[in-house]
Amino acid sequence: MSLSHKGQPSEQLLCAEEGTTYHCNQGPIMPNYKLTYFNLRGRAEISRYLFAYSGIKYEDHRLEGADWPKIKPTIPFGKVPILEVDGVIIHQSLAIARYLARESGLAGQTPVEQALADAIVDTIDDFMILFPWAEKNQDVREKAFNDILTNKAPELLKDLDAFLGDNKWFVGKSVTWADFYWDVCSTTLLTYKADLADKYPRLLALRDRVQALPAIAAWIQKRPKTTI
Numbered sequence: 001m002s003l004s005h006k007g008q009p010s011e012q013l014l015c016a017e018e019g020t021t022y023h024c025n026q027g028p029i030m031p032n033y034k035l036t037y038f039n040l041r042g043r044a045e046i047s048r049y050l051f052a053y054s055g056i057k058y059e060d061h062r063l064e065g066a067d068w069p070k071i072k073p074t075i076p077f078g079k080v081p082i083l084e085v086d087g088v089i090i091h092q093s094l095a096i097a098r099y100l101a102r103e104s105g106l107a108g109q110t111p112v113e114q115a116l117a118d119a120i121v122d123t124i125d126d127f128m129i130l131f132p133w134a135e136k137n138q139d140v141r142e143k144a145f146n147d148i149l150t151n152k153a154p155e156l157l158k159d160l161d162a163f164l165g166d167n168k169w170f171v172g173k174s175v176t177w178a179d180f181y182w183d184v185c186s187t188t189l190l191t192y193k194a195d196l197a198d199k200y201p202r203l204l205a206l207r208d209r210v211q212a213l214p215a216i217a218a219w220i221q222k223r224p225k226t227t228i
C-alpha cells in the first residue's frame with residue numbers, strides 16, 4: 001500500500017481542505033525531498049527504508065568520495081547524510097529518519113510508543129557508534145571490530161531479544177522505524193560476523209519480517225550493492 005501524508009492511505013484523502021493544496025485523491029502535495037549521502041547503506045539506509053515503505057518520492061543523491069573535500073565545506077555541520085526538504089537542510093541521520101517516520105506513520109502510534117521506538121533506535125545506535133568506522137589502520141580496525149562483536153554485542157542482543165519477547169514488532173502492534181533500524185544495522189553487523197545473532201532466533205525472525213514487507217523487499221532487490 002502506498003501511504004501518503006502521515007501514513008494515511010492516499011485514497012482516504014479527499015480533494016479539498018482549506019489552506020492546503022491537494023491533488024485529487026492523492027493527499028497534499030509532497031515536499032521535494034533530496035537525500036544526500038555516500039554510495040553506502042550506512043547512516044542513510046534507515047531513511048531510504050522509510051522512503052521505500054511510504055512510497056514517498058525522493059532523490060537518492062550519492063556522492064563520489066573524491067568530490068567530498070570540495071562538498072564538505074558547503075554542507076552545514078560538514079557531515080552527511082542530509083535531507084533537503086523543499087531546500088531546507090536537515091542534518092543528523094536519526095533526526096532525518098525520525099522526521100520521515102512521523103511523516104509516514106512509522107514513529108509509533110502513541111507518545112509512549114514513539115518514545116519506546118526512539119529508545120530502541122538510540123540503543124542500537126549507541127552500539128553502532130562504538131565501531132571505529134573511519135580507522136585507516138587495518139590491524140587496529142580489525143582488532144576493535146572483533147572485540148566489539150565478540151565481547152560487547154552479546155549484551156545488546158540479549159537485551160533486544162528480551163525487549164522484543166514473543167511480539168511481532170519491537171513496539172506496539174505494527175512495524176515502526178525501530179524494526180527498520182534493527183534490520184539495517186544488523187545487516188551490516190552480520191557482514192562482519194555471520195553467526196552474530198544465531199542464539200537469538202526471534203531477532204533473526206524480526207529481520208525476516210522486515211525484509212518480507214513488499215516495499216522493503218523491492219528496495220533491497222533494487223538498491224545499489226555496497227559493502228556497508
Ligand SMILES: N[C@@H](CCC(=O)N[C@@H](CS)C(=O)NCC(=O)O)C(=O)O
Pocket residue numbers: 042043072078079080081091092093094
Ligand atoms: N551523528 C551523525 C554522524 C554523521 C557522520 O559522521 N557522517 C559521516 C559519514 S557516516 C561523514 O559525513 N563523514 C565525512 C566527514 O566527517 O568528513 C549522523 O548520524 O548523521
